[in-house]
Amino acid sequence: MVDAVEPLKARRIYLLLRERILNGALEPGSRLPGELSIAAEYGVSRVTVRRALDTLAIDGLIDRRPGSGTFVQENSSVQPIVADLSNVLSHLVEMGRRTSVRLLSFAYVNPSESVAAALGLGPGERAQRSIRVRLIDGAPFSYLVTHVPERIGVTYSEADLASMPLLGLLERSGIVVEEASQSIGATLAGPDVAEALALEIGSPLLSLTRVVWDPSGQGVEHLHALYRPDRYSFHMDLVRTGAVGARRWNPVAKPSTARPEPKKRKAEGPKSLKPKPRPVRVSNQRRTST
Amino acid sequence: MVDAVEPLKARRIYLLLRERILNGALEPGSRLPGELSIAAEYGVSRVTVRRALDTLAIDGLIDRRPGSGTFVQENSSVQPIVADLSNVLSHLVEMGRRTSVRLLSFAYVNPSESVAAALGLGPGERAQRSIRVRLIDGAPFSYLVTHVPERIGVTYSEADLASMPLLGLLERSGIVVEEASQSIGATLAGPDVAEALALEIGSPLLSLTRVVWDPSGQGVEHLHALYRPDRYSFHMDLVRTGAVGARRWNPVAKPSTARPEPKKRKAEGPKSLKPKPRPVRVSNQRRTST
DNA sequence: GCTACCTGTCTACCTTATAAGACATTTCAC
DNA sequence: GTGAAATGTCTTATAAGGTAGACAGGTAGC
Numbered sequence A, B: 001m002v003d004a005v006e007p008l009k010a011r012r013i014y015l016l017l018r019e020r021i022l023n024g025a026l027e028p029g030s031r032l033p034g035e036l037s038i039a040a041e042y043g044v045s046r047v048t049v050r051r052a053l054d055t056l057a058i059d060g061l062i063d064r065r066p067g068s069g070t071f072v073q074e075n076s077s078v079q080p081i082v083a084d085l086s087n088v089l090s091h092l093v094e095m096g097r098r099t100s101v102r103l104l105s106f107a108y109v110n111p112s113e114s115v116a117a118a119l120g121l122g123p124g125e126r127a128q129r130s131i132r133v134r135l136i137d138g139a140p141f142s143y144l145v146t147h148v149p150e151r152i153g154v155t156y157s158e159a160d161l162a163s164m165p166l167l168g169l170l171e172r173s174g175i176v177v178e179e180a181s182q183s184i185g186a187t188l189a190g191p192d193v194a195e196a197l198a199l200e201i202g203s204p205l206l207s208l209t210r211v212v213w214d215p216s217g218q219g220v221e222h223l224h225a226l227y228r229p230d231r232y233s234f235h236m237d238l239v240r241t242g243a244v245g246a247r248r249w250n251p252v253a254k255p256s257t258a259r260p261e262p263k264k265r266k267a268e269g270p271k272s273l274k275p276k277p278r279p280v281r282v283s284n285q286r287r288t289s290t
Numbered sequence C: 001g002c003t004a005c006c007t008g009t010c011t012a013c014c015t016t017a018t019a020a021g022a023c024a025t026t027t028c029a030c
Numbered sequence D: 001g002t003g004a005a006a007t008g009t010c011t012t013a014t015a016a017g018g019t020a021g022a023c024a025g026g027t028a029g030c
Helices: A008-022 A035-042 A046-059 A113-119 A158-163 A166-172 A191-196 A282-289 B008-022 B035-042 B046-059 B113-119 B158-163 B166-172 B191-196
Strands: A062-065 A069-072 A081-084 A099-109 A127-136 A139-149 A179-188 A204-213 A219-227 A232-241 A248-251 B062-065 B069-072 B081-084 B099-109 B127-136 B139-149 B179-188 B204-213 B219-227 B232-241 B248-251
Touching (some): A008 A046, A008 B179, A035 A046, A046 A062, A113 A139, A113 A219, A127 A158, A139 A191, A158 A166, A166 A219, A179 B179, A191 B008, A204 B204, B008 B046, B046 B062, B099 B158, B113 B219, B127 B158, B139 B166, B158 B166, B166 B219, B204 B232
Parallel strands (some): A081 A232, B081 B232
Antiparallel strands (some): A062 A069, A127 A139, A139 A219, A179 A204, A204 A219, B062 B069, B099 B127, B127 B139, B179 B204, B204 B219
């Protein structure tokens, strides 16, 4: 990694500005505040801001014009892959893009206490741990650490894992996968993950932890996944249900068809991670067709 | 702001050790190598190692015993609030905890292009923008930026917004809220958000963007929410449905009763009864800074 | 042309991180 | 008890990151 290692504050500001540019909060073509304004905003000196801007310029994210200002490059906003939460597995195929997997690690280990508890393993019981990185069009976007009870893990090989989704392997082995529970959070990239995902240390990551059970309530898979938010985000559609006073949102069970591929990409500037500001009338269509 | 942000090498070592602790490579209760050994291992001075260990101690991940050694803490994980995705609004009340709201900003503005597009506003059409911070037991955990079309925003007052949920206000005003679309990602805390959430600049945040429509397909609310992942995370239970070859996950429609927070952590014993795939809370992710 | 504001560049100075030790104190195995 | 090894607490010195300000030169609005 070329790294260039800017010091702390400069790097932090670099990451923050980069984030705002990539997710569209700073619209392409627009002018950044002056270096002195940025310095004041973040409470640092102008030199430090300039170091951050230097790196952004190297990245090709900004265009600095002496006398005029610093501008966000036009093409710098990126549309992340969108994973529909109700259809977690098949979305990648639907996107019609090429994904591949790199298997970083494969071993039988004594799992940590939290993993053992989640899977319902007894003390001393081992688990197969694998670490994989998923790439789309050659670019890594997820870092997956899975634990599977040893007795289940032995039903497939390391080579299998490098070429097939884990859930598919489990089902091929006759494991019935029925229920799962997952939570979503955020964290920062540590050294290993940063390198695997081609990120700077300290970059933000989406974090997903999922435990999968078979019908008997026996844990069959523990997944800890980290996603690059600029390349991957979760999406879901909701409908409002329930009587007045007890209303709540329920997820829409969508058919597993592909989402209409976005044709244009300009200017949408998805605030944070909004995948596609989604044509407003779509809800109309769906409603009438339902 | 207490964090003191260790510098480069110390931070790198902190992150490395932290990762090894969190993913179980360093077993809870076990002793770390001596400070001098660690220093030699990473090629830094002992002072630097000690700084990293200081931070780990503040995080509660290690226990330093003079003369004896440094040990990995047994558990001590902070449980964040858990928001069930299918019941996003009411979970806070269900938790039986006191939440309050601080209204930071309230104004009618010209929305950014992306917000205008999401809400279906015409050019020049204004929107009411409010910025609120939610606190639980006095501790801030979310930063909410909402945009509402001006014609709808005028149906309630600034004081209303400071005391009632926005969706409640909308429904009180006769707006029928029917569909929504949201996506979840991760980002870094900028200066204003960091201050509002009592975080360091550059801390990781969960990001949620939601657009709500009425039955006619007209956008009524655009929400951009940022959550402290150490205090708030999303959770969902899933079931596997569909025929072989077209299987996918579907969310479980749960009754809106409160979930007893599972404090158990051990093997769960005989789980012959399958009906309750109770979420075994996995303390995978931990706060990273603050 | 005048002016205000921007980036580019440089200098001098201060603060902090890191290194490399010395030394005290505690713990634990023997 | 003794001694090895661990953390806690200093010191001194060097390196690196960050600050503050001045100044040159370009650009654009008036």
